[in-house]
Amino acid sequence: MKKTTANIDLRKAGLKVTLPRISILEILEEAEQHHMSAEDVYKTLLSNGNEVGLATVYRVLTQFEAAGLVTRHHFDGGQAIFELDTGDNHDHIVCLKTGKVAEFKDEAIETRLMEIAAELGYTLSDHKIVLYGEVKDPDEKQTRLKITN
Amino acid sequence: MKKTTANIDLRKAGLKVTLPRISILEILEEAEQHHMSAEDVYKTLLSNGNEVGLATVYRVLTQFEAAGLVTRHHFDGGQAIFELDTGDNHDHIVCLKTGKVAEFKDEAIETRLMEIAAELGYTLSDHKIVLYGEVKDPDEKQTRLKITN
DNA sequence: CTAGGTGCAAACATTTTGCATGGTT
DNA sequence: AACCATGCAAAATGTTTGCACCTAG
Numbered sequence: 001m002k003k004t005t006a007n008i009d010l011r012k013a014g015l016k017v018t019l020p021r022i023s024i025l026e027i028l029e030e031a032e033q034h035h036m037s038a039e040d041v042y043k044t045l046l047s048n049g050n051e052v053g054l055a056t057v058y059r060v061l062t063q064f065e066a067a068g069l070v071t072r073h074h075f076d077g078g079q080a081i082f083e084l085d086t087g088d089n090h091d092h093i094v095c096l097k098t099g100k101v102a103e104f105k106d107e108a109i110e111t112r113l114m115e116i117a118a119e120l121g122y123t124l125s126d127h128k129i130v131l132y133g134e135v136k137d138p139d140e141k142q143t144r145l146k147i148t149n
Numbered sequence: 150m151k152k153t154t155a156n157i158d159l160r161k162a163g164l165k166v167t168l169p170r171i172s173i174l175e176i177l178e179e180a181e182q183h184h185m186s187a188e189d190v191y192k193t194l195l196s197n198g199n200e201v202g203l204a205t206v207y208r209v210l211t212q213f214e215a216a217g218l219v220t221r222h223h224f225d226g227g228q229a230i231f232e233l234d235t236g237d238n239h240d241h242i243v244c245l246k247t248g249k250v251a252e253f254k255d256e257a258i259e260t261r262l263m264e265i266a267a268e269l270g271y272t273l274s275d276h277k278i279v280l281y282g283e284v285k286d287p288d289e290k291q292t293r294l295k296i297t298n
Numbered sequence: 299c300t301a302g303g304t305g306c307a308a309a310c311a312t313t314t315t316g317c318a319t320g321g322t323t
Numbered sequence: 324a325a326c327c328a329t330g331c332a333a334a335a336t337g338t339t340t341g342c343a344c345c346t347a348g
Binding site for chain 4: 301302304305306309312315316320321323
Binding site for chain 3: 201
């Protein structure tokens, strides 16, 4: 099924096509909430019947990050959060009540950030914006979370 | 000397005025590079001749954060970075070459972020922007780092 | 005097690494 | 067959906590 896609991505990254890597890619692709900690991925693997060690999950996620397949975030404390790098380099808004993460992208802001970096004498290579707030109407959370997808 | 100021801040926060707390406040106030990890603060204390435990540094920094005196950042991985909360809620730009952190603040962006949050149905309570780049002219680094102070 | 603060060491949580075994190309 | 990947357990970080002692108010 999806293995074809995954295989291509992995080969392009110069990584052998192994079961743990395929499974992890698929999990990241198919997860409803696609912002996952290594532990989240690990638990999903287990409940899918995949026998993969947590160390391998970390190793694979780190390799994926190096290959540009995955992005690593450090939203608040504790664990790192990973998500598939779709190339659109979006930003995030975290609900302080539910912990859920939504995405957005705004050209005006990106343009302004580049100007600011230039004014400060920097060559800008990346940026991260994280907004913290609360969803006004929790019942519409689902919808709102999908708003930028 | 500065103890008066520190005392006031501490009392306002409902914290007893102790040597470790005063010293840590002073370090954060006076450090050239005022974005410091707990370890940085700890080492500075030691080299200043203050006998304070690392655990105390963490406890004090956490209390300061709760009291609104200090802000905690998670720029990339590893350790948390602390800085005095001056109330201006500025954002940061990190040099990927030198690791140095500079600050900036832009009303246009803040306004736009509030709009975005509202559009997404969120009540915005905070935001963090981190730019990653390289200083074009390293020799002027000092100056540029001070640009927003 | 009493509540709260501190140092130290142990506990924790997360992530990384060494090494022998196993799978891909 | 050669090399890379994996699992496990141990180690390495970074941060928190329990406890006996100490100190500011």
